[in-house]
Amino acid sequence: MTQTATRTPILAATGLVKTFGHVEALRGADFELFPGEVLAVIGDNGAGKSTLIQCLSGAIAPDEGHIFFDGVEVRFKDPLQARHAGIETLYQSLAVSPALDIASNIYLGRELRRRDVVGRVFRMLDIRTMRRLAEQYVRNLGIETLQDITQRVEVLSGGQRQAVAIARAAAFGSKVIILDEPTAALGVREASHVEDLIRTLRDRGLAVVLISHNMPSVFRLADRIHIQRLGRRIAVVTPQSHSMSEVVAIMTGAAAA
């Protein structure tokens, strides 16, 4: 995907600084993410990747710097605010409840109540509608490994659980999805299913941030690669402009950006 300078980034940050005691995790980091792209964020351990992502997803507040969502400056107090704005973060530890079924997991924390008196007075859930819509979300994303929306998540494989988490993230009109090492725990085949799913999200116009250590996966998926080093963004490259070894060299400081 070609990016043009005139487009507004859906999510951007300038000059982020965050210190933990004596450790400077971010020292003026910039960030830009456009709609309809997969942006990989890579960096060595201690480069400030996860701090950057935590700032963007509202998990922590930066000491200095500005964050813009859809062109407007924002200050998220907690991840829920970011989520309400449309930024979904999928953590490595998947936020799924094993004993609940797929549909319940997709709607966990935003259950639908029946609209009639029973729903208003007795707060009865509209389980049928939730199942129907959850099934639609799953189908629309072309997830074929989830056969039965009433299956409990604990009987699913790692890749299927990942698919549930992604379907949930995509289901609620979010604009940005942040994925933290989505394929790290998966086998080759399952990883490729998840990669297909990430492409589907992008093709639907969502902006995807992919944090990954897996270079081949990054090169297969990313439109642009944000390279983080020593608390700053030192380069943004594309899989076309740089080779894998060049990217690794920049990331580790062996080559200049």
Add this chain to the structure above:
Amino acid sequence: MAERSTVTAPERTTPVGRRRSASAREMLRAHPTLGPLVVLVVSVVVFGLINTRFFSPANLSIMLQEVAVIGLLALGQTIIILTAGIDLSVGAAMILAQMVMAGTEVNSGVPAGLALIIGMLVALLTGLANGFLVTRLHVPPFIATLGTLGVFTAAGLKYANGQTVNPPQSSVLLWSGKLLGTGTFRITTGVLTMLAFYLVFAYVLGRTAWGRHVYAVGDDIEAARLSGIHSARVLLSVYVIAGLIYGVAGWVQIGRVSSASTNISPTLNLDSITAVVIGGVSLFGGRGAVLGTLLGALIVQVFQNGLALAGVQELYQQLAEGLLVIAAVSVDRWIRRETRQ
């Protein structure tokens, strides 16, 4: 993983196929109350065959009346255990609440209705105390409620001052002891109250968002938090509601024996946990149903009553109860063992 070549036709008229594994474990995992149901039916049949008096209306009535109080305590315990917690202060909270109810009416001359409300408020406060310790001070539920067990017991003893309080016959506090029924089959309004509470909580846990959140918090509290559930708020509400249920249990207890005394069964705490565990509710949280607990409470009652009618010494009744608990927890562990496909 369940790899399947799916039909690529854009419209499928049938709902996605439901995979039904035939394995017993999968069956029990999906229907945690199935085990206790089978145990109850079998034990009722066996005890009925051993002694025909078991099925007499009078005996069935007694069993139901006996189960009303422990059934309510076990209901509150269930909600807490569903969140992967435990409450060791149930019995003490109930005794404190009933002493306050009866004491404020008889000794302080407060109208019975108001005395009932004050007692319920005390019950609510016991739940609030437990919930505060667990959610704000992050004390593990086992320790928090072990501590409040001592506190509530002492408070109950202090308030009662060794007295047994007898509310007057007309008092609303004795309402739950009222007998209903025909012939020799008689249940109390307390039994109906207990059953009504089970119905309400079966609905609330299964059909409302709050119920889902209780299960989710017990299942994986971190996952629940990341899903946007206010875990601490859910936990606090669970302890408060459980406290209120213990208050109702205290009310039913007064009606059953027509008096309030601190000198009642010291095993109430453990009995409530026994009923929950035998009922297939997992001690590790997130799994089980209140219907199971009701079955569990009935199973304990049926064993006690049936073994007594069969002329078995009391020590064997305790043995049977102990073995049931061990069997139930072992089955639960077996069910929960991760299956990797």
